[in-house]
Amino acid sequence: MSGYDVIGDVHGCGTQLEALLHTLGYQIGDSAYRHPTRQAIFVGDLIDRGDEQLRVLEIVKAMVDAGSAQIVMGNHEFNALAYHTEWPSGSGKYLRPHDDPDNPWSAKNTRQHAAFLEQVQGDYRRRYLDWFATLPLWLDLGGLRVVHACWHDDSIKLVESRCGSSAPFAELAHLVAASTEDDPLYEAVETLLKGPEISLVAHGQREYLDKDGIARDSARVQWWHSEARTLRDIAEMGGGFTTSDGEPYSPLPELELSGTERSYVYTAEVPVFYGHYWRQGSPKHRHDWTDYTACVDFSAVKGGKLTAYRWSGETTINAENYVTPD
Ligand SMILES: [Mn+2]
Structure with missing residues (x-):
């Protein structure tokens, strides 16, 4: 492996995703896009808003299954899990409330999730929700780190000590705790997936x-x-x-x-890549990167370009390594 291509929030933009993968030199094999020497890393938020969400899920899960990509969870994958988890079981209530006339957030949560509900149905929905439950909240790959919204050591330590894993939501009890506002796990997951x-x-x-x-x-x-x-x-x-x-x-x-x-201020000297923040315009503005942090979310679903950072072992960020589709 000669490096990683860290790809920003896709938000259901399947056509842009395939264009970016081609630009980066990935080619479709029997089952998945691959690069001969590199691996893609997705920063989460594959879903929400865009109109090719099922296509995006098919492409990315096939890459992860084939070993040509890794992924961390975004806040929208987390929200989807909570939206579709009935708790307590049999109560007709959900960890992320909906269809609940007594809850003022209920209708808003359904509106926000409407594109996924419409596009990803039946067995597909079950398959991808089961997959979301396995996704890690962060990746520490030695020379680089990846998280959806914020790298925060204290939150990472809390998830590790509480759940014994960077991918805690295969266990229902952890999803329940992370959806309960006064639970410390809630705060830690909010910080990692939505930012402090x-x-x-x-x-x-x-x-x-x-x-x-x-x-x-x-x-x-x-x-x-x-x-x-x-x-x-x-x-x-x-x-x-x-x-x-x-x-x-x-x-x-x-x-x-x-x-x-x-x-919350990141002072480590290891490059960290994140998405979530709906940056506008060219990724080469200094605001979007520092020596050790680089945002890769440039609002693909709101008229911006799906963007990657091509990392090849450098110890500080170089804005020349941002890539957008040809
Ligand atoms: Mn996000």
């Missing part, structure tokens, strides 16, 4: 309106900025520059972070 957030209100700041006009009291943590030391450095507010009262949002203060907040 920081409370602005707890730091004396006001709520802000995000790009969809929704009032928010917390911001995304820019865990990839190894130099981040203060609230201003670390908080990412998704285009929110107005308070929830419609006033301009003043710059965040340079407040010190707590120990837990600081623990």
Whole structure:
């Protein structure tokens, strides 16, 4: 093996996936795409939104089964598992609520999952849900690391000590715990699959309106900025520059972070690749990568390009190694 091609969130974009695999030099064999000397790694979120989800699942599972790819779980694979798991058994309730008139999130969860429900049915659905349950939450391959949203040592240690595995959801009890808000496993899995957030209100700041006009009291943590030391450095507010009262949002203060907040900042000197963050435009902007972190999600299903990072043993990220389809 001469290296790995880390492929961003596919979100059901089958045509783009095949174009990218061709650009990277993968060829279809009897059962799966392969490269003579390299292996693909998927960062999760194969499903959600796009209209070729079944095709994408067929391509990627065949590659994983053939040993020509590896994959980590994304938040949408996790959500699908929870959506389709009835708990307690026989209750008509699900770990991710739906068809539940008493639960205000019920209809939203079904709307978000509609494309999968429509496209992946019957035996196929069972087959791919069973496969999702086997996916690891992270991969540590020595010279590089891969996770869907955030590499966080404390969360990884918690999953390992609690579940004894990086792929905990073949056991139903772990899926139940990870769907229970006050369980520490819930927090750890949220951090790895959705990324950490920081409370602005707890730091004396006001709520802000995000790009969809929704009032928010917390911001995304820019865990990839190894130099981040203060609230201003670390908080990412998704285009929110107005308070929830419609006033301009003043710059965040340079407040010190707590120990837990600081623990999210990635300071290891091992390249880590992640998706999840819906980056826009060219992958070569410095915002999207640092010496040791590289985002590979460039919004394939929202008009961006499905993107890979071609890693060949380098010890620091080189933005020239991002690849998009020809
Ligand atoms: Mn995601």
